[in-house]
Amino acid sequence: MRRAVILLSGGMDSATTLALALREGFETHALSVRYGQKNSLELERAPLIARILGSASHRFASVELAVPGASALTDARIPVPKELPDAPPRSGIPLTYVPARNTVLLSMALSYAEALGAQDLFVGINAVDFSGYPDCRPAFLEAFETLANVATRAGVEGSLFRIHAPLLNMTKAEIVRAAVALGVDLGSTLSCYDPDPGGHPCGACDACRIRARGFRDAGIPDPGLKSGNV
Amino acid sequence: MRRAVILLSGGMDSATTLALALREGFETHALSVRYGQKNSLELERAPLIARILGSASHRFASVELAVPGASALTDARIPVPKELPDAPPRSGIPLTYVPARNTVLLSMALSYAEALGAQDLFVGINAVDFSGYPDCRPAFLEAFETLANVATRAGVEGSLFRIHAPLLNMTKAEIVRAAVALGVDLGSTLSCYDPDPGGHPCGACDACRIRARGFRDAGIPDPGLKSGNV
Numbered sequence: 001m002r003r004a005v006i007l008l009s010g011g012m013d014s015a016t017t018l019a020l021a022l023r024e025g026f027e028t029h030a031l032s033v034r035y036g037q038k039n040s041l042e043l044e045r046a047p048l049i050a051r052i053l054g055s056a057s058h059r060f061a062s063v064e065l066a067v068p069g070a071s072a073l074t075d076a077r078i079p080v081p082k083e084l085p086d087a088p089p090r091s092g093i094p095l096t097y098v099p100a101r102n103t104v105l106l107s108m109a110l111s112y113a114e115a116l117g118a119q120d121l122f123v124g125i126n127a128v129d130f131s132g133y134p135d136c137r138p139a140f141l142e143a144f145e146t147l148a149n150v151a152t153r154a155g156v157e158g159s160l161f162r163i164h165a166p167l168l169n170m171t172k173a174e175i176v177r178a179a180v181a182l183g184v185d186l187g188s189t190l191s192c193y194d195p196d197p198g199g200h201p202c203g204a205c206d207a208c209r210i211r212a213r214g215f216r217d218a219g220i221p222d223p224g225l226k227s228g229n230v
Numbered sequence: 231m232r233r234a235v236i237l238l239s240g241g242m243d244s245a246t247t248l249a250l251a252l253r254e255g256f257e258t259h260a261l262s263v264r265y266g267q268k269n270s271l272e273l274e275r276a277p278l279i280a281r282i283l284g285s286a287s288h289r290f291a292s293v294e295l296a297v298p299g300a301s302a303l304t305d306a307r308i309p310v311p312k313e314l315p316d317a318p319p320r321s322g323i324p325l326t327y328v329p330a331r332n333t334v335l336l337s338m339a340l341s342y343a344e345a346l347g348a349q350d351l352f353v354g355i356n357a358v359d360f361s362g363y364p365d366c367r368p369a370f371l372e373a374f375e376t377l378a379n380v381a382t383r384a385g386v387e388g389s390l391f392r393i394h395a396p397l398l399n400m401t402k403a404e405i406v407r408a409a410v411a412l413g414v415d416l417g418s419t420l421s422c423y424d425p426d427p428g429g430h431p432c433g434a435c436d437a438c439r440i441r442a443r444g445f446r447d448a449g450i451p452d453p454g455l456k457s458g459n460v
Contacts, residue, residue, distance in 0.1 A: 064291040067345035099344035114329035115300035147373040
């Protein structure tokens with residue numbers, strides 16, 4: 001049984017990615033990274049999601065990234081931007097972009113995979129309904145896969161790492177439908193950048209708005225809203 | 231004055247790299263990463279080295295990488311391999327290789343640089359007298375630079391990151407001579423993978439043996455040995 005490492009944030013996309021990796025027959029090892037995010041409620045959902053879906057293991061790892069002023073996701077003085085639900089998308093890179101975050105997260109996943117003897121990494125990056133982040137683009141994933149194969153034993157010994165991003169070209173509505181078809185309990189996932197202390201979503205950040213549109217377009221009610229979890 | 235981020239381990243190579251960045255006129259911001267290495271004595275030299283050389287700043291950052299069994303540098307149960315001084319080099323990737331370490335370190339430096347508004351990263355990687363690590367090869371640095379320029383704002387906004395590895399093609403003897411010419415206090419650097427608690431080098435690990443050969447080939451006595459620091 002081939003091993004794979006999955007970056008699991010506790011959100012809808014990475015939970016669906018884990019379910020897809022399991023359906024492909026991988027022995028999955030989920031990794032949730034604390035990088036100084038103000039909101040760690042999402043991450044706290046990860047161990048339960050991993051267990052329910054049947055991941056062989058789950059672990060947390062920490063990295064110190066937070067530099068004052070770098071991002072609305074890491075600096076308490078920078079509020080997470082909020083919009084009305086149907087406001088048009090803003091252009092440019094949003095304040096919630098964390099410098100080189102996905103590069104650091106994938107690097108940590110690569111190190112973990114190499115140590116475990118896994119050659120497959122799964123990540124829930126999505127390039128359709130994303131927020132304008134540079135590190136959610138297909139070119140980013142291609143460059144990382146190239147790097148992974150020169151940076152590691154694989155590059156010397158001839159075996160190859162594969163970076164899997166099965167949601168890359170899916171719309172949010174397609175992700176919702178796939179998750180439901182795979183039996184992912186979306187009610188246990190949390191996508192909001194700025195939930196209240198009880199884990200209730202703000203409904204107005206980019207993550208909430210993109211999620212709400214996905215469920216609406218899929219014609220499926222968000223079970224997280226019903227349970228009060230999202 | 232252009233800003234640059236420098237990975238500073240407290241060893242001879244990164245200290246020399248910092249001196250070279252300063253000579254090129256950069257405002258330098260040194261970053262020393264704790265990644266679970268058993269020996270942190272080398273890293274403890276970094277703040278002093280940064281201050282003496284005139285770096286604008288120095289900071290530590292931590293990342294959790296250490297997986298049991300992954301490397302002799304991180305697992306207390308795996309002894310650092312020792313050899314007689316003139317033993318021929320071993321082939322293959324040594325036990326001291328830490329999975330994807332340089333990828334993680336450069337990613338953290340990239341995040342820090344982007345947050346600081348720096349577009350230049352300096353790293354003391356050397357491809358001549360290295361230890362057979364996959365992530366010390368020119369192809370690794372090229373792949374990382376390509377990645378950096380799609381992973382960040384730079385990739386979207388058209389400015390470019392540059393990864394500088396000024397020691398890449400130098401022999402250890404050339405590095406020793408460059409360091410002396412630049413006024414680097416090599417006596418304050420520590421290269422040993424397995425020093426005793428007082429900071430005295432073992433003399434028999436790869437790092438000690440490569441350093442000793444460099445000084446010998448350069449015809450210069452190692453001031454670290456004289457001061458008991460190395």
